[in-house]
Amino acid sequence: MGKRVTINDVARTAGVSRQTVSRALNDKGEIDSSTKQRVLDAARELGYRPSRFARGLVRQDSTTIGLVIPDLLNPFFTEVAHGALEAARARGWHVIVYDTADSTDEERRTIEVVVSQVDAVVGYFSLAEAELDQHLSGMPVVLIGRDHQTPRFSSIHIDGEKGVHEAVDHLVAAGHRRIGMLDHVSRVKPSPSLRRVWFTDAMTGHGLDATVVGHTAQSVDGGAEALTELLAEHPDLTAVFTYNDVVAIGALRAARRLGLVVPKDLAVVGFDGLQLGTVVDPALTSVALDTTRIGALAIEQAGRLLAGDAQLPPEELQVNAVLLVRNSA
C-alpha cells in the first residue's frame, strides 16, 4: 500500500499553499496562470488524485443510489437498469449496481453492506419489509414491482391489468377460445401471480375458462418444457399467454418442435415487451412494460425522498402495460 499522495505533497512540491492547489485543480479563477501550471505539473508528476471522501465530506452534494436487481443477465432487469442509469446520469448522480443472483442469502448480504455505500436504494427485493427496514434503517427505499406497507418505504407499482385484458381481447377477436397460461410461482411467495389474476379476470370477462394453467421456471428451457406438458394435457389449446417473454420464447421453441406453426396453429403472447422478443421468429407479441420508465421513475422517486420533496402522486408512480402486437399472435 503505497503512501497516499495528498494535496499537501503537491503544495510542498509546487511551493504554494494547499488552497492554491485546490484552486488550480478545480479551475477556480483568482489564480496566476503560471502558478496554476506549476501546480498542475507537480500534481501530475506526483500522480496526485484528490480523495473522493474528503471532497464528498466537504461538498455535501454527490448522490449515490444503489440499484438492487436479481439478475443482470436477465434482459428485463437490464432494461430497467438502463433506464435507471440514464435518469441518474441526467441528474449527475451515481448508481451502484448490485446483483443478488436471485438468492435470498445474497440479498441479505447486499442490504447489509448497501447501507454504508449509498444514499438511497431502489430495486427488487424479496425479503420482508421488517427485515429490510431493520438493515436499511433510515435510508430511502423504493421497491419496484411490489407494493409497500410501511409508510417509510415507497414503491413503483406495475399495473398489467389493462394490458393483459387487451391481450385476451386481441386473442378472442382473432377467434381463440381455448387459451392457456404458463404461470410462474415464486419460491418466496407461493401463490398465483398477479399476472395470472389479471389473465383469469380477462378470461372470465369473456365467459371463457381460465383454469388451463401450467407452471414454469423463469427460463427459456422452463417455458419449453411447460408448454409441452400443457399441450399434452390440453391438445385443444389454440393460444397461450405466458408469465414473461423469456418463458414465451421457450414456448415458441417447443411449439416449433411439436410441429406447430405460430401463430397459425398456436398463438403465443408474452409479458414484458422486451427487445429480446424481436430476435425470435416470429417476433413475440407481448404485454409490454416501459422498462426504461420503470428505472427512471425509481430514480426520480428516490431523489424526492432524499431531498424531502413532495412525493410523486400514486398515479405517477405506476407503470401501465399495453399490448404490443408483433407476429406471434
Next chain:
Amino acid sequence: MGKRVTINDVARTAGVSRQTVSRALNDKGEIDSSTKQRVLDAARELGYRPSRFARGLVRQDSTTIGLVIPDLLNPFFTEVAHGALEAARARGWHVIVYDTADSTDEERRTIEVVVSQVDAVVGYFSLAEAELDQHLSGMPVVLIGRDHQTPRFSSIHIDGEKGVHEAVDHLVAAGHRRIGMLDHVSRVKPSPSLRRVWFTDAMTGHGLDATVVGHTAQSVDGGAEALTELLAEHPDLTAVFTYNDVVAIGALRAARRLGLVVPKDLAVVGFDGLQLGTVVDPALTSVALDTTRIGALAIEQAGRLLAGDAQLPPEELQVNAVLLVRNSA
C-alpha cells in the same frame, strides 16, 4: 434539504460522547450494553445514518471501480459486467457502471467525471490513449479488448485467432468451400476488424477465397440486411461467419426469409458465444469468449494496479476463444 443528522446529534440525544456512539454503532466491545442500547435507540429515532464520506476518509479501505461499457442493452457487455460485479463483490469492492451509449461524446463526459468517483477504471474505450491519459491522470486503467501502448495502462487481450480457426476448420470439415463473412467496421477506427483478419488467415490456410465480405451494423436488423445483400451478390455461398452473435441472429432471420434452411442450405457461425444464441432456433454455433472471465480479469488486474502488486503476466491477461458448436453450423 433537511439538516443532516450527525453523530453529534445522536450523542447529545443519548447523553453520551461521540466516541461512545461510534463504539455502539460499530459493534466494538468495551461498552456497557445498556449504554449501547440507549445509543442505538437514539440513532434509530433520529434516523441517523453515518456519512460514507467521513467514514471513508478515516478508514482508507473501501475500493470502488468504475466499469465503462458502451451499451448495457447489448448482452455481450451485460455478460462482461456480470463477471466484473461478481469478482468485485468477492473482494468487497463496489462497481459503478457507466454506459457511454456508444457515443464518443458521452465517453468524454464519462471520463471527466469518473476520475473523482472511483479508484480505478476498467472497460471499453474508443478514445485515444492520450486523451484518456489526460483525464484519467494517475488512475489505474484497464482496457478491455484493446491493447495498450502507454505503459501506465493495462489491457485484457482478446485472442480469437484459435477459435476462428476452429470455426473455419469445422465448416471446411463439413464440406463448405464458399464461406463469406459479415464484418463490422467501427466508426472510430475504420479498418478491417481483427476478427476479419483471423478469418482471412484461417481461410487462406485452407487455400480458400476469403474475399467475400459484407459490412454490417452491430444489430440484428443490420445483420439481416447485410446477409441479404451478400447472398444477392454471391448466391453460391454455403456458409457465413459473422462479426458477432447479434449480427448472426439477424443473418439467421434473413436466411429464413429467403427460404434457406440453416444449417442445411446455409451454415451460420457467430462470435461471442452469448447465452442469447440459445434462444434462437437453430441455436447459434459461435466462436465463444468466456465473458465472465473477461470481467473478472479486468477487476483482478485493476486491483493489482491499485495495490501496487505484481501484475499478471501477459498470458494470464488474455482470453482465448473456442468454437462452441450448437446447431447453426
Next chain:
DNA sequence: TTGAAAGCGCTACCAT
C-alpha cells in the same frame, strides 16, 4: 467503561 483530543484530505471563508 467512557471521554478528550487529534486528524483523515479537502474546500469555504476571510484575511492579506
Next chain:
DNA sequence: ATGGTAGCGCTTTCAA
C-alpha cells in the same frame, strides 16, 4: 493573487 483558519463527520489513539 495567495495564504491562514476553520470545519465537514467520523474513527483512532490515549487518558481518565
